[in-house]
Amino acid sequence: MSLRLRLTVLYGGLFLLAGVVLLGVTYLLFTQQVGRRVTVLIGTPPPGLAALPFPEGLDAQARQVREAAATSLLTQGGIALAAVAVLAAAVGWLVAGRALAPLRQVTETARRIAAAADPGGHERIALRGPEDEVKNLADAFDVMVERLDRSFDAQRRFVANASHELRTPLTLNRSLVEVAMHRRTASDDVRQLGTKLLQINARHEKLISGLLLLARSESALTERCPVDLAAIASHVVPPGVQEDLGDATALGDALMLERLVHNLVENGIRHNVEGGWVRVATRTRLPSVELEVTNSGPVIPPSEVPALFDPFHRRARVAADGAGLGLSIVRSVAHAHGGEVAATARPEGGLVVVVSLPAA
Structure with a gap:
């Protein structure tokens, strides 16, 4: 279950439990008080008067009245408790949703940043509201994303700058080797060495081009x-x-x-x-x-x-x-x-x- 549903069940369950306890206590007090009053009214004579005989069915009728009243109290109280419990669950659902709204904003922003092409991302939560636990969580997340953004940008700039700087000496090396190989006085050993050096140089140039493309591909696209x-x-x-x-x-x-x-x-x-x-x-x-x-x-x-x-x-x-x-x-x-x-x-x-x- 989601956190919102768990909170709603918790709110509704606690309210229902409190209502059941309240209804039970009311039922006990009601039956006790009604039984006492029936006994006083029927079985105890007024002061100064002798006990008067009364029909045997009157006591049974009094018990029926008491049981009917208690049953009515339980039935109507149970119905009212169920209705109010449903209403309390609905209110709990709304209150939980409103309380968890900032957390949903944090989650949605984190998902968008994680799914973005730019690992650091420039989107922030920037949650507004009172300085509570959720606001502190959002601010801490924004600080973390800001540091990641700076770190990724520095890494990409370093790779791109280093690759550009390495291209120049590699181009110069290739030119010098080609000039040495194509001289008329170049021996076979020089040509063989030049061929191997050109192969190594080409591999390095390919590596540099790959690094440049890798650095570029890790940035978000501006045009599609x-x-x-x-x-x-x-x-x-x-x-x-x-x-x-x-x-x-x-x-x-x-x-x-x-x-x-x-x-x-x-x-x-x-x-x-x-x-x-x-x-x-x-x-x-x-x-x-x-x-x-x-x-x-x-x-x-x-x-x-x-x-x-x-x-x-x-x-x-x-x-x-x-x-x-x-x-x-x-x-x-x-x-x-x-x-x-x-x-x-x-x-x-x-x-x-x-x-x-x-x-x-």
């Missing part, structure tokens, strides 16, 4: 427009990948959604077995659209599936091929669009990843 996921998938999917592209128009940022599809398809191709397959499907299931990427990769224990979306998580077999940000970017982009990502390990091997996004 209809985006055809089927068209993006048909453009991104390379030859050899199975396609089942139905109508699926999402609402969001086209460049970020293109990167989401690219990362999922690339992940399905990279983490696969020799001779395996990859299938991409799009469909509409209002109020959402879905993108599903399935592959026939190696067997993955179900307990390891959630860790695949952690940043810098890489499987040992392909540790040197990626930066470990592909699925992390997919999850961040989906959350920035108000969507969700669900991954399921196939018993025969491979992974099924389903991205749900709000339909346009």
Whole structure:
């Protein structure tokens, strides 16, 4: 039961219990007093007079009157108590709802902040009212959200600034290596070393680009427009990948959604077995659209599936091929669009990843 219902039952139960006790005490006092008065009026003669004989049926009639009055008291009192108990429960329901209204405001605000793309969020409860326990709770929640907002903003700025700063030396390194490799006097050893250095540099550049995109995707979207996921998938999917592209128009940022599809398809191709397959499907299931990427990769224990979306998580077999940000970017982009990502390990091997996004 909800807290409001529990409070209503508590109020109504206490009132009903008090009413039953009051009715019982009234019944006892009433029967005692009526019996005493009947005895005085019938069985006790006035002072100075002898006891007069009276019919035997008079005492029985007096008992009947007393029992009828007591029964009437219980019946009418019980009916009145039941009616007033129902009224008290209704009033308790209204009073409990009014008392819990600030708590509902706190809960709804917390849910909106938790469901927002921006982890910190800029919404606050800002509860107005007397300085009571609920107001103190709301103020403490606002302080906590404010600190989280500053923390997330500082983290995103640090990642973005560091990534920008690292791009310049990586670009310079690539240029110097390419110049050294293309000299006429360059030996084969120099060219082989230059090739390896370019590969390492390209991997670092990919890592930096991934960090920048990850930092950007963790911020709330400012502009949204209809985006055809089927068209993006048909453009991104390379030859050899199975396609089942139905109508699926999402609402969001086209460049970020293109990167989401690219990362999922690339992940399905990279983490696969020799001779395996990859299938991409799009469909509409209002109020959402879905993108599903399935592959026939190696067997993955179900307990390891959630860790695949952690940043810098890489499987040992392909540790040197990626930066470990592909699925992390997919999850961040989906959350920035108000969507969700669900991954399921196939018993025969491979992974099924389903991205749900709000339909346009």
